[in-house]
Amino acid sequence: MQLTAIQRILGLLLALFSLTLLPPLAISWFARDGAAFAFLLAWGLILTAGLIMWLPVRNIRTELKLRDGFIVVVLFWVSLGLSGAIPLLLSEFPRLSITDAVFESMSGLTTTGATVLTGIDSLPLSVLFYRQQLQWMGGMGIIVLAVAILPMLGIGGMQLYKAEIPGPLKDAKLTPRITETAKALWYVYLGMTILCALSYWVAGMTPFDAIAHSFSTVSIGGFSTHDASIGYFDSTAIELVAVFFMLLGGMNFTLHFLAWRSFSLRPYLHDSEVRAYVTFLFALSLVTIVYLLYIRPEVAAADSLRDGLFQSVSIATTSGFTTASYQNWPTFLPVLLLFASFVGGCATSTGGGLKVIRVLLLVKQGLREVRRLIHPNAIFSIKLGGRSLPDRVVNAVWGFFAAYVAVFTLLMLLLLATGLDQITAFSAMAACLNNLGPGLGDVSAHYGPINDTAKWVLVVAMLLGRLEIFTLLVILTPAFWKK
Template sequence: MQYTQIQRILGILLMLFSTSMLPAAAVGLYYGEQALEAFVVAFAITALAGLLIWIPARHQRNELRIRDGYLIVVMFWLVLGLFGAVPLYLLEMPELTIADSVFESFSGLTTTGATVITGLDTLPRSLLFYRQQLQWFGGMGIIVLAVAILPMLGVGGMQLYRAEMPGPLKENKLTPRIAETAKVLWYIYAGLTLACALAYWAAGMTLFDAVSHAFSTVAIGGFSTHDASIGYFDSALIEFICIVFMFISGINFALHFLAWRFRSIANYWLDPECRAYVLILGALFIACCVVLIHFQTYDIWTSIRFAAFQTVSIATTTGFGVTDFSAWPTVLPFLLLYASFIGASAGSTGGGMKVIRVLLLYKQGTRETKKLIHPHGVFPVKLGNKPVPDRVVEAVWGFCAVYVFAFAVLFLILLSTGLDFVTAFSALAACMNNLGPGLGEVSTHYGELSATVKWILSFAMLLGRLEVFTLLVLFTPMFWAR
């Protein structure tokens, strides 16, 4: 293990992260808010800590190994979440505890969107902007950003990229050089954010709201600058724009790259995961429409409008709201919550287990059924016309098994704290799938939960964001063996 090299990179990344507090301070300065002091102090603390970590190891240039990459990613997300909580804790309004500040910080960086803060409409704009910005950086991953702009990471870039990026096919690169791949991803990400912000602004949002909501929309985060979320604007046009960009951000960014390079959208429908993603969203939308219209929850037009928005928002794990979906009739709240387990596509900014994994599980289940009828038959698992290596299928099975096991253990722990069944299940599902809104006591916010529960859920957010294995591998004796 290259501990001094890990220390050097951790210091660099922490100094890089400290600069994310300056835009919030600038917003506070522009609006004449006292809150800017908290961000300036937090910037100084974070930058100094990064500098002190970096100086003793600044001359190290050893090659990173796979284990080093995993340790850097986990350590940095932990440190980033803790230091990201510093300005939140220092702010006089709202007055947050350490547990609240860390929860909010991890929720932003992991693009979960669960919040302990209420009264957003009256809070300093610097704080509101900072929350949105946390989600934007966390969406594509601050590690991928670092690989894109810091050539000093050199040959270790692939290890960081593989440990950070979501999905079972992490070895795939869009360009020959990993740094160029990271840059391409960030160009697409930034381009979508700019387009989303301009669309929101043109639709009637203020410039501040447009930029803030573009950050969380493209990041599939779900934080808003208003307690009523997107419902605050009561605009069908804004909701439509939000649906479009949530949908686009839930697609594998490699497909966006191919569409841009070849000036064609054919690759979207040719991709099996993208087709499954569209079909899942379509089926959920139809189910929600039928139930809402049948129970006359709203009129027909409103049922279609709200069903479309909440389906895309929850299924992609964004978490925006235009209405309280937890109050919808019959099975709809749990149906949408279950959809968050599937989540968005691999290689997107969404959470959940990812559509491609669920698709592979379905195909593997189909293959096992065929083998019961034809024990000696050979039935390869295919995506499109290409067979999937057994190693990938086995990895998907392993991931899902560990995911379910981790969920079951954390669920029992939450129940032991005194939470009711619905609140414990939905809060854990919403945090581990990086969704945000839940059911029961957490249908609107998480502020009433105990500090113990908030720490557990913060861990669940990180577990989901790093896709279980990246974090849990550190708890195995083999990882630390020489």
């Protein structure tokens, strides 16, 4: 294990992260919103910490191994969550405790979108921008951004890329060099963000709101500059823009790159996961809309159509934006939407959840077992996109699912032990482990009312969800530390 190399990279990444405090610092300076000193001091502290780690080992030129990549990713996300809390902790408004500041920071960086804040509309502009920027940086993963510049730092990046990119199929690269792969993903991500911001602006948002919401839409984050979220604007055009870019954000970003490079929709049309993703969202939206029309005859049909479509896409993709209090919808709809978040987005997307491709493979495996019961001597293979998958891929999916269920159960029991009721504990764990955000019960509006111990449990859940469980769990196993 290359400890000095890990220290060097971690210090450089912290120094890199400190630069992200300069935009909100500039906004605070020009807006004179009173938060400039907090961002300036936070920038100095994080930059100093990074340099202290980097300077003693700056001349180390050792190649990272795969185990080192896991450690760098986990340590960086933990330190990032703590460092990101510093501006929120130092700011005069809002006044946050250490627990609340770390919760808000980790929620932003993991694109969970759960918040402890109220009165968001009255927050300083720089703080509003900073919250949105956290989600944008966490969406694709700041480490993938760092991978794009790691060659000039003298280190290989494939180990970090494999540990960071979400999804079960991580071995395929878009380009021959990993640096070019990371750059390609970020070009797509940046281009989509710009298009989303322009679309929001044309649809009626102010330039500030358009940029801020483009950050949290493309990243499938869900933070907003208003307490009422997207519902604040009460605009069909804005909601349609949000739905469109939430759909794109929940798709595999490698497909976006391939479609852009070939100027063709074929990569989407020929992808089994995208077809399952769109089919699932269509069915969920249809059920929600029809049921809303049935149980709310007094509400205009157009409003039920808007609410059903928006909330279905928002919750199922784990975005977490709201236009209506879906938590208060009658009967099974709130629970249906919450369960939809377990499916989440596609692999290598900014969405959370189990990922569509894993759910698709689980269904195919279940059907194969049924056929085996009928024909015990037959040999059946699982195919995806016309190709048979090796059993190790299916076994890996089952292993992930088993770990997911075990982690979910354990952490939910811990939440119940802190005093939360069953609905609140279940929905909060689902919302945070799936990186969704809004829950049910006491966390339907925000997470401020729950106790500090529960918030720390949920912080762990957010990190596990963002790193897809195994990345964090693997470093806790004794075998990982054996030579």
